[in-house]
Amino acid sequence: MLIDSHCHLDAKWFKNDIPQVIENAKQNGIEAIITSSISPNVQKVKNIINRYSHYVFWALGLHPPGVNSQSVKATVRLIEKHKAEIVAIGEVGLDYYWVKEEKRRKEQQEAFKGFIDLAKKLDKPLVVHARDAQNDTIKILEEEDAEIVLMHCFSGTKLEAERIIKNNWLISVPTSVVKREVHRKMAKTVPLSQMLLETDAPYLAPGRGRNEPANIKISAKKIAEIKAVSFEKVAEITTANARKFYRLDERIQ
Ligand SMILES: [Zn+2]
Numbered sequence: 001m002l003i004d005s006h007c008h009l010d011a012k013w014f015k016n017d018i019p020q021v022i023e024n025a026k027q028n029g030i031e032a033i034i035t036s037s038i039s040p041n042v043q044k045v046k047n048i049i050n051r052y053s054h055y056v057f058w059a060l061g062l063h064p065p066g067v068n069s070q071s072v073k074a075t076v077r078l079i080e081k082h083k084a085e086i087v088a089i090g091e092v093g094l095d096y097y098w099v100k101e102e103k104r105r106k107e108q109q110e111a112f113k114g115f116i117d118l119a120k121k122l123d124k125p126l127v128v129h130a131r132d133a134q135n136d137t138i139k140i141l142e143e144e145d146a147e148i149v150l151m152h153c154f155s156g157t158k159l160e161a162e163r164i165i166k167n168n169w170l171i172s173v174p175t176s177v178v179k180r181e182v183h184r185k186m187a188k189t190v191p192l193s194q195m196l197l198e199t200d201a202p203y204l205a206p207g208r209g210r211n212e213p214a215n216i217k218i219s220a221k222k223i224a225e226i227k228a229v230s231f232e233k234v235a236e237i238t239t240a241n242a243r244k245f246y247r248l249d250e251r252i253q
Helices: 018-027 043-051 069-081 102-122 134-143 158-166 181-189 213-227 231-246
Strands: 002-007 030-037 056-060 088-095 126-131 149-152 170-174 195-198
Touching (some): 002 195, 002 213, 018 030, 030 043, 030 231, 056 069, 069 102, 088 102, 088 134, 088 149, 102 126, 102 134, 126 134, 134 158, 158 170, 158 181, 170 213, 181 213, 195 213, 195 231
Parallel strands (some): 002 030, 030 056, 056 088, 126 149, 149 170
């Protein structure tokens, strides 16, 4: 069995076909999906996790480019309110690709520190987004003593990946590993014992068009090839890692 440890089923590219998407995932051996909502607008994700409880699980965060004082306050309130339902805080982090202005980058850093503290206070794992800001992201996580960390779709340097591994954090490899060299290299560097699989659906498809959780099977095959181990081994270890990180054992039925 496989787990899609990070996607966005509430994105607008998923409309009325969520039942079909879930069915495809089940047909392809996906035993659980973690969907991450990244704005304070959570009605759609709530509908999905209510309908597919024990199969789709909720990580609640805020996309770094969407950080402002209002969105941060609203997200913190939502996290407090739904702390029993959510399996993680995230994705949260830093994005210097979309945000160039120094003042807004500082604002992201402050918000990120707040989310790290909140994750520690509520004892929740943290799912981290770092785009063109890998070094600052790792530095803040280290300074704030973050412990249970998943670097989602990490595409930094080998040195940065090794620092993450040394800190005992996890890295999730996206389905685009089948076509992008940066992720292939990451899959080589990260030991299976610290690796999770993600689609980041609807983004980062292995082929063209919209991505979906069923495609985890494709990336698991590719990673097996890269690591020269069996598909079953990749599935077994990454699934166990995801179950442990998100504490799914008591939630999956
Ligand atoms: Zn994402």
